[in-house]
Amino acid sequence: MGPDKHAVRPGGRGILATAVTVVCAVTVLAAPGTAFAAPSPTPSPSASASAGASVTVPQDKDLEAVREKLDKLYHDAAVATDAYNAAEEATQKQSAEIVDLAKKIVKGQQKLDELKERAGRAAAAQYRTGGLPDSAQLILSDNPTQFLDGAGRVLQGQRATKALIRELTRTQQDLKQYAADAADQWNKLEAGRKAKAAAKKKIKQRITAAEKLESTLEKKQKERLAELEREAAYQAQTAWLDTGILDEIHTKASAAGKKAVAFATAQLGKPYVWGAEGPDSYDCSGLTSQAWASAGKPIPRTSEEQWKQLEHIDVADMRPGDLIIYYDDASHVAMYIGDGAIIQAPRPGRTVSIGGAGSMPILGVVRPDA
Structure with missing residues (x-):
């Protein structure tokens, strides 16, 4: 009001x-704890139908x-x-x-x-x-x-x-x-x-x-599903590496970039929680924004604003500490750490982990300390 x-x-x-x-x-x-707290939502009929589609x-x-x-x-x-x-x-x-x-x-x-x-x-x-x-x-x-x-x-x-x-x-x-x-x-x-x-x-x-x-999945099916996820990520990473991109990427991290990478590395194993900025859990942009804040360079909180506001860098010119923005809607971000790898907070049910930089569709790369 x-x-x-x-x-x-x-x-x-x-x-x-x-x-x-x-x-x-x-x-x-x-x-x-009270800032605009909303009561736990009651799923709408459509949401309930979606949630229970595979019974x-x-x-x-x-x-x-x-x-x-x-x-x-x-x-x-x-x-x-x-x-x-x-x-x-x-x-x-x-x-x-x-x-x-x-x-x-x-x-x-x-x-x-x-x-x-x-x-x-x-x-x-x-x-x-x-x-x-x-x-x-x-x-x-x-x-x-x-x-x-x-x-x-x-x-x-x-x-x-x-x-x-x-x-x-x-x-x-x-x-x-x-x-x-x-x-x-x-x-x-x-x-x-x-x-x-x-x-x-x-x-x-x-x-x-x-x-x-x-x-709804049985134990063996869950194991097979996890295997399918790894296979999909591996195939995407292999296709990306087959372009010869790593032959072009030789840039070393800046001093601030090294600090950001060190911070992100120290968070490995911590759970993904949406809206979280640490210190015990993170979402994707919570991890990257806090990593760069620790390096003395505050950046926008969301992956979309990181994509909009930070300087864009060619993939071939990226260096450790740079942020890779994924998907056409800039809905995911990870930190490049070198050798074709990233550190990311992937999604609910997962932890901060290392993955392949090309394992998801790359929108572009941004540099917080350009």
Whole structure:
């Protein structure tokens, strides 16, 4: 729910109340463990149908189709995870901006009160002189010295009055703009909360469907499925290496790149958890963003923004520490570590591990410390 428009009156006490309300609300929203927490979603009929589509044990000949379906479900979950992370990052930024604006509103209201007090003192001084302005008293004076001294005071007083009026007007305008900006950021915060909740629901639906599908398999079928996954990755990696790409890649890691690789390597074996940024678990972009943060180079949180914002590098020019972005929708990212290998947080049910750089469709390569 956005701020009450009737409470945002520039120059009035409503602004101060708005500021206090905003600060309190954002403090609650940003509290660890409560930030935009959505209740565990109830799968929709379509999701339930999807999750329960394979209620009987698949035949061995159907395992390749099962693998492809699982790949799609986990890919969809990865896309939703990127959307969730982007919404989370945006809401954190908007919350900080709302708090900053609220502080400006409080400070501006205090300044406005001081200016009004000054104006009141000036009015009281005029009352004490019989209600005559300085210019009228000057005209009535017949003392030359008093006249000259008074002329200087009149000019100074006029300038001070104009300056006071200008400052009052500017402060009121600033307060009005701060209030409008706070309302705008609040609306964005609400939109981000809804986007985050929708992404969370989609992630859970896809992962639940994948887990239910895998639960229908017998032990030997699960082993065969894992073998099919390895074979698919191996074939893709072999095809990539057969292009002769490693003959062209000879670039050594930068100092920062070595630090990023060392951080990522230290996370090997930790579980994939969507939305996680460590230290005990990671999703794909959580791993890469934290690795580069440890190297002193903060980068965007999501794989999509890493692809959009970081400098693109030819695959043949990549070096350890560079990030490889996968799939046409930039839904997965891994860190290149050299010799045709990557470190990645693959998907739910897997751990941070080493894999082949060409084991998935490469969209491109980006360099955080270009």
